[in-house]
Amino acid sequence: MSDAAESHDQGPEPTQTNLAVARPIVKDLAIAAEEVSYWFGEGDARTQVLFDNSLQIGRGEVVIMTGPSGSGKTTLLTLIGALRRIQHGRISVMGRDVGALGEADAVALRTNIGFIFQSHNLFTSLTAMENVRMATALKRGSIREMNDRCAGLLGRLGLSERLDHLPAQLSGGQRQRVAIARALVNSPGLVLADEPTAALDAESGRVVLELLRQLADGPARTTVLIVTHDQRVIDHADRVVNMIGGRIVANTMTRTAVRIARALAQSEILKGLSEATLTRIANVMTVETREAGQTIVREGEPGDRYYLIGSGVAVASREGHYQDELYYGEGFGRITSFFGRLVEQTVSAKTEMELYVLSEPDFRRVLEADKSFESRVRSLLMAMNPAQ
Amino acid sequence: MSAGLPTPPLALRNVRHGGSKTFAAIGGVAFAITMVLLQLGFYHAVEITATHIYEQIDFDVVLLAATYDQFFAPGEFPKERLRQARSLERVASASPLYATFNLWRCPPYPLDESEAMSDDDPPEPGPLRRWLLGDRLPRPLKRRELLVLGIALDSNPFTGPVRRAIEEARPRLQIPRNVLLDELSNLDFGWPMVGRFDGWEMGRTSVRVVGGFPMLRGFAADGIAICDDANFARLCERPSTEVVQFGFLKLRNSETAVVEAACRELRATLPPDVVPRSRDEILRRESEHWVGQTATGKLFAFGVLIATIVASVVIYQVLSNDVRDHLAEYATLKAMGHSNAYLSRVVIEQAMIYAGVAYLVAVVLGFVLYRATEALAGIPMRLTPGILGLSLLIASVIGLVSAIFTVEKVWRADPANLF
Incomplete structure (x- = not known):
C-alpha cells in the first residue's frame, strides 16, 4: 500500500472532536465528554434533551456555551459539574470519570469546582465575608490565611468596604460579586458559571471577566465554562460552543479558527474571499498529523482532499525532482472527482x-x-480547463 | 465574631436573623417546655404527697386493715390487734392512728358579718386574684371537708415538727372539743383567722383551735386537723376508740431483716383482718398507687408527653419553613461540596439552639409558675435538679426529633435545579 493510500486510510471522518477548530490547544484535558445523552422523565413522559454530544476542553480554556433556551447547555453543565447522574456516554472532569463516582467522591470533586449561578443564593444571615468563608471552610488552611484570601478577593471585586455587610445591605450587583468571590476563592480547577455577568454593570462585568481570564492564564490554569448570551464575554473566550436542540452544532476554538482562516487567506486560490467564507471553510476542516518523512500525496494519483499546512515543513517534488519547500498557510492536494485532474506533485x-x-x-x-x-x-x- | 472560626456559625446566624420566626419558635417551644416543667412539677408533687403523712410518722411496721386501699381510704380494724402486736418480743411500741374526713366550718373574710359575703355573692375569683390577695380574699362562711387525724396522746406516732407541735399542745388537746389545725392547709379553712374567729365547728360540734402544726396539703386532702383519740370519737361520731385505721409499730431493732421477720411473725400471729407492711413497702405501694394507678399520675405523665409533642411540632414547623425558604442556599452549599452530613449538622444545631434558649426562658417562667401554683393550690411544687435535668433532656429530644424530621428536606435540596 502506498504512502498516499495510507494517508487516505488514516483520514478520520469529521466528528465533534476532531474538527481542527474544536481541538484543544493543549493535550492536558480538563473536560472530555463522549457521546453524552440525557433524558428527563420516565415511561411515556421520557424526553431526550441531549443527543450524543462529545466535547473536549483543555485546561485553562475559557469556554462560552450559547444556544437558545432548552437547547441542553444547562443540562450538560450540570452533568459536567457532577450534579446529575450520567445516563449515557462518559464525562471525565479533571481526570475523574464522573459517571463512576460515588456520592462522596462527587462531593469531593465539587470542592474543586466553582459554581456561579444566575441567582446569588447568599445566606441572608451571613455577612459578605462569611458567605465567602463558607467556601474556604471546604479546604484546609489557617483561619488567618482564609480571612486574608476572602478579604483580598472581595477587595479585587470592589467590595473591601462591604466585608461585614449582610446581603440585604448590598446592591444586586454587589451580591453577585460576593457569589462570584465565593466560587473563585479556592482557585478551583474548573468554574461553571451561568450568566455570571447578567446582573453586573459594565465595569463590574469587565472586572469579573478579567478575573476569570487571569485564573485561566494563571498557575492554576482554571478552566472556565460559561453559559451566557453576553456579547462582552466573547472577547475573553478561547472557545465558543453552540448548542441547538440538545446537540452541539458548533464548537470552535476561536484562536484556532482565526489561525486556520488566516492560513486559508494565504492560499493563492482563496485570496480575497470574505472572512465569513474563510471561517465557514475553517469550521469544517479536520486536523491530521504526519511524521517526518511520511508521504502525504503522490504525483499522478487521484486525490480526495485539500491540505493546508498548520505547522511544520513539507517538501514538494515532481517527476522525482525537488521542487519547493512548503510552509504554514500553503496548500496542496487535489479533489480529482471535482477538478478532473490527478495530483500534480508529490x-x-x-x-x-x-x-x-x-x-x-x-x-x-x-x-x-x-x-x-x-x-x-x-x-x-x-x-485549469479552458475547454469546460 | 466568626473571623476566628473555621466555618461561620451558620445555625447561630440563622437563629439571630430569624426575626419573628425565631421569636415564634423560641416562644412556642418555651411555652411547651414550661408546660413540661409544670407537668413534671405536678407529677413530682403527686409523688411527694403520696407519702407525705407517712413520712411524718416514726414507724418500722404499719398494721393496716385487710380492706386497705390507700391512706385516704384505709378501712378499719380492732384496736386489739395493736395490743396483740405489742405482746411480741420484737415490738417496742404500738401507736394507733384514727383518720377520717369530716366537715369543717370555714370562717368568712372579712370576719365582720356586715361586710362578709353571702352565698349569693358572685362566684369564686380567678387564680391571679386568689394569689395576690391570699388570706385577704373575700369569701363567705362555708363548710368544707378536711382530714381529721386522731392520736393517743401518750403514744404519739408523729415525728419532727408535727410531733413537737402536738407535744406543746398536749395539755390543751386533752380538753374536749380542742383540735390543732394544719398551718399549711388551704386558706379557706381559716388558719390565719385563729385567735380572731371563734365559730369553729367540726361536723355538728363546736370546736376550739388551740394550735397548729405544719403538714403539706395533698391532692386528696386540702386541710388536716389533729385531735386526741377521745375527741376524734366525739367529733367524728364514733362509738368508741376501739376501732382504728392504722397501727404504727416501732421495733426494738430496725434492721431490714428484723423488720421482714417481724412482718412474717405478725402475719402468722394476727388474724387475717389486718396486714402488716414494712415502712419501705408501704411507702413504695402508696407511691405506686398515686403515680401509677390513679388518673392523677397518668394525667400528668400524659401532659408531659403532649407538651413534648407540641414543642416538637412547633420547632419542626419553624425549622422546615426556614429550610424551605433557604433551600436554594442549602443547594448551593451542596454544589460547592458541603456534604449532607454538614447540612444536617447545621439544621440540628439550629434546632438545639431554639430548644436551648427556649429551655432557659421556660426555666425562668417555670420558677415563677411553681411559686404561684404552690401558693394557690398548696401542693409542694419543687423545681428540683432532677426536674431541671429531665426537662433539659426532653428539650434536647424535642430539638433532635424535630431536626431529624427536617434534615430530610435539606437532603432533597438539588443543586442541579439552581441552573
Whole structure:
C-alpha cells in the first residue's frame, strides 16, 4: 500500500472532536465528554434533551456555551459539574470519570469546582465575608490565611468596604460579586458559571471577566465554562460552543479558527474571499498529523482532499525532482472527482506536521452553501480547463 | 465574631436573623417546655404527697386493715390487734392512728358579718386574684371537708415538727372539743383567722383551735386537723376508740431483716383482718398507687408527653419553613461540596439552639409558675435538679426529633435545579 493510500486510510471522518477548530490547544484535558445523552422523565413522559454530544476542553480554556433556551447547555453543565447522574456516554472532569463516582467522591470533586449561578443564593444571615468563608471552610488552611484570601478577593471585586455587610445591605450587583468571590476563592480547577455577568454593570462585568481570564492564564490554569448570551464575554473566550436542540452544532476554538482562516487567506486560490467564507471553510476542516518523512500525496494519483499546512515543513517534488519547500498557510492536494485532474506533485513531510484537511464531501457542502466560494472555484476550473 | 472560626456559625446566624420566626419558635417551644416543667412539677408533687403523712410518722411496721386501699381510704380494724402486736418480743411500741374526713366550718373574710359575703355573692375569683390577695380574699362562711387525724396522746406516732407541735399542745388537746389545725392547709379553712374567729365547728360540734402544726396539703386532702383519740370519737361520731385505721409499730431493732421477720411473725400471729407492711413497702405501694394507678399520675405523665409533642411540632414547623425558604442556599452549599452530613449538622444545631434558649426562658417562667401554683393550690411544687435535668433532656429530644424530621428536606435540596 502506498504512502498516499495510507494517508487516505488514516483520514478520520469529521466528528465533534476532531474538527481542527474544536481541538484543544493543549493535550492536558480538563473536560472530555463522549457521546453524552440525557433524558428527563420516565415511561411515556421520557424526553431526550441531549443527543450524543462529545466535547473536549483543555485546561485553562475559557469556554462560552450559547444556544437558545432548552437547547441542553444547562443540562450538560450540570452533568459536567457532577450534579446529575450520567445516563449515557462518559464525562471525565479533571481526570475523574464522573459517571463512576460515588456520592462522596462527587462531593469531593465539587470542592474543586466553582459554581456561579444566575441567582446569588447568599445566606441572608451571613455577612459578605462569611458567605465567602463558607467556601474556604471546604479546604484546609489557617483561619488567618482564609480571612486574608476572602478579604483580598472581595477587595479585587470592589467590595473591601462591604466585608461585614449582610446581603440585604448590598446592591444586586454587589451580591453577585460576593457569589462570584465565593466560587473563585479556592482557585478551583474548573468554574461553571451561568450568566455570571447578567446582573453586573459594565465595569463590574469587565472586572469579573478579567478575573476569570487571569485564573485561566494563571498557575492554576482554571478552566472556565460559561453559559451566557453576553456579547462582552466573547472577547475573553478561547472557545465558543453552540448548542441547538440538545446537540452541539458548533464548537470552535476561536484562536484556532482565526489561525486556520488566516492560513486559508494565504492560499493563492482563496485570496480575497470574505472572512465569513474563510471561517465557514475553517469550521469544517479536520486536523491530521504526519511524521517526518511520511508521504502525504503522490504525483499522478487521484486525490480526495485539500491540505493546508498548520505547522511544520513539507517538501514538494515532481517527476522525482525537488521542487519547493512548503510552509504554514500553503496548500496542496487535489479533489480529482471535482477538478478532473490527478495530483500534480508529490508532497512529503520534512518535519512533524499538523495539517488542516478539507475532504471532498465537506468541500462540496461548503461549495453549495457559499456562492462566493463556488464562484472562485469555478473560475479556477475555467483557468485549469479552458475547454469546460 | 466568626473571623476566628473555621466555618461561620451558620445555625447561630440563622437563629439571630430569624426575626419573628425565631421569636415564634423560641416562644412556642418555651411555652411547651414550661408546660413540661409544670407537668413534671405536678407529677413530682403527686409523688411527694403520696407519702407525705407517712413520712411524718416514726414507724418500722404499719398494721393496716385487710380492706386497705390507700391512706385516704384505709378501712378499719380492732384496736386489739395493736395490743396483740405489742405482746411480741420484737415490738417496742404500738401507736394507733384514727383518720377520717369530716366537715369543717370555714370562717368568712372579712370576719365582720356586715361586710362578709353571702352565698349569693358572685362566684369564686380567678387564680391571679386568689394569689395576690391570699388570706385577704373575700369569701363567705362555708363548710368544707378536711382530714381529721386522731392520736393517743401518750403514744404519739408523729415525728419532727408535727410531733413537737402536738407535744406543746398536749395539755390543751386533752380538753374536749380542742383540735390543732394544719398551718399549711388551704386558706379557706381559716388558719390565719385563729385567735380572731371563734365559730369553729367540726361536723355538728363546736370546736376550739388551740394550735397548729405544719403538714403539706395533698391532692386528696386540702386541710388536716389533729385531735386526741377521745375527741376524734366525739367529733367524728364514733362509738368508741376501739376501732382504728392504722397501727404504727416501732421495733426494738430496725434492721431490714428484723423488720421482714417481724412482718412474717405478725402475719402468722394476727388474724387475717389486718396486714402488716414494712415502712419501705408501704411507702413504695402508696407511691405506686398515686403515680401509677390513679388518673392523677397518668394525667400528668400524659401532659408531659403532649407538651413534648407540641414543642416538637412547633420547632419542626419553624425549622422546615426556614429550610424551605433557604433551600436554594442549602443547594448551593451542596454544589460547592458541603456534604449532607454538614447540612444536617447545621439544621440540628439550629434546632438545639431554639430548644436551648427556649429551655432557659421556660426555666425562668417555670420558677415563677411553681411559686404561684404552690401558693394557690398548696401542693409542694419543687423545681428540683432532677426536674431541671429531665426537662433539659426532653428539650434536647424535642430539638433532635424535630431536626431529624427536617434534615430530610435539606437532603432533597438539588443543586442541579439552581441552573
